[in-house]
Amino acid sequence: MEIIHSLSSYIHTEKTVVTIGTFDGVHIGHQKIIDQVVKTAKKSGMKAVLLTFFPHPRMVLQQNVSIELINTIDERAELLSKTGLDYLIIHPFSLEFSRLMALDFVRKILVNQLNTSKLIIGYDHHFGKNREGNLEQLTEYSHLYNFDVEEIPVQDINEVAVSSTKIRKALSEKNIKTANKYLGYNFMLSGNVVNGRQLGGEIGFPTANLNVKEAYKLIPKIGVYVVKSQIEKDIVYGMMNIGFRPTLEGTHQTIEVHFFDFNNDLYGQNLTIEVLYFLRDEQKFDSIEQLISQLKEDKKTALNYLQNNL
Numbered sequence: 001m002e003i004i005h006s007l008s009s010y011i012h013t014e015k016t017v018v019t020i021g022t023f024d025g026v027h028i029g030h031q032k033i034i035d036q037v038v039k040t041a042k043k044s045g046m047k048a049v050l051l052t053f054f055p056h057p058r059m060v061l062q063q064n065v066s067i068e069l070i071n072t073i074d075e076r077a078e079l080l081s082k083t084g085l086d087y088l089i090i091h092p093f094s095l096e097f098s099r100l101m102a103l104d105f106v107r108k109i110l111v112n113q114l115n116t117s118k119l120i121i122g123y124d125h126h127f128g129k130n131r132e133g134n135l136e137q138l139t140e141y142s143h144l145y146n147f148d149v150e151e152i153p154v155q156d157i158n159e160v161a162v163s164s165t166k167i168r169k170a171l172s173e174k175n176i177k178t179a180n181k182y183l184g185y186n187f188m189l190s191g192n193v194v195n196g197r198q199l200g201g202e203i204g205f206p207t208a209n210l211n212v213k214e215a216y217k218l219i220p221k222i223g224v225y226v227v228k229s230q231i232e233k234d235i236v237y238g239m240m241n242i243g244f245r246p247t248l249e250g251t252h253q254t255i256e257v258h259f260f261d262f263n264n265d266l267y268g269q270n271l272t273i274e275v276l277y278f279l280r281d282e283q284k285f286d287s288i289e290q291l292i293s294q295l296k297e298d299k300k301t302a303l304n305y306l307q308n309n310l
Contacts, residue, residue: 001081004089007113012087015117016049017041018110023052025070026079028184029122029162033152037120038084046117047086052076053093059216060093068218070167070183075190106141118148171220174278186274189219189255193266203288205295207256208266210273219255226277226302227257236262239302240273243282260299277305
């Protein structure tokens with residue numbers, strides 16, 4: 001899959017099968033649409049193209065409203081690279097772009113830029129200025145500009161009963177099992193390992209402190225989780241604490257991962273942490289000894305979970 005970072009950089013002339021959207025989460029509902037795009041393109045000898053946008057349109061149009069996304073743009077691109085698409089176009093979304101009328105969007109982008117032969121969209125798709133474009137207009141324009149439009153029926157999407165909103169809700173309720181089921185993969189956090197206070201090592205639980213630099217990335221609720229990661233060629237398991245470390249008088253939220261049977265130096269490395277299971281809420285203990293005792297219990301519970309679920 002070739003990643004192209006602006007529509008103006010797309011210079012290919014092949015006929016294409018196209019889908020458009022933000023695809024936050026690249027969940028199993030999204031995968032159904034993308035799979036149809038890829039299959040149709042291969043069957044017709046055309047190229048499969050996904051057009052998405054960054055920043056997310058709401059970041060530009062509703063700057064006073066905070067937004068949490070399931071994926072960073074890099075995570076989204078990595079997930080999409082596994083779907084069989086030929087081209088992923090990540091176009092910069094701006095106020096100027098948001099003012100593009102629906103007809104101009106179809107003529108300038110779908111027809112002139114992407115050479116669209118078929119457009120495949122999810123149900124209730126809107127596009128163009130003020131989201132004025134809809135399926136009825138797309139169908140009208142498709143006759144005018146000689147391309148086909150296919151809408152994935154609502155019942156087909158509802159078969160999997162999933163949406164990005166439902167996934168965010170599941171994560172906010174620490175229901176990791178449901179979120180991962182809807183995603184079709186394990187929810188992930190990606191970031192650099194940075195220096196911490198190194199107190200974990202002193203109490204027998206050394207941790208990698210993860211810095212997720214993207215402010216828009218959804219972080220699961222405060223608590224302790226079972227996780228896994230690939231470090232070089234090895235799959236390693238551990239437990240992750242998201243919170244303020246109240247027993248240690250923490251002043252800001254941190255993401256700390258203790259890997260089982262692993263104590264290599266990870267400072268400066270970029271890690272992707274897959275979240276598997278919620279263990280418990282963060283607690284404040286009366287002493288370090290009580291904290292250590294609880295961490296030992298957490299490890300036992302985590303290892304028991306892994307033994308029964310891998």
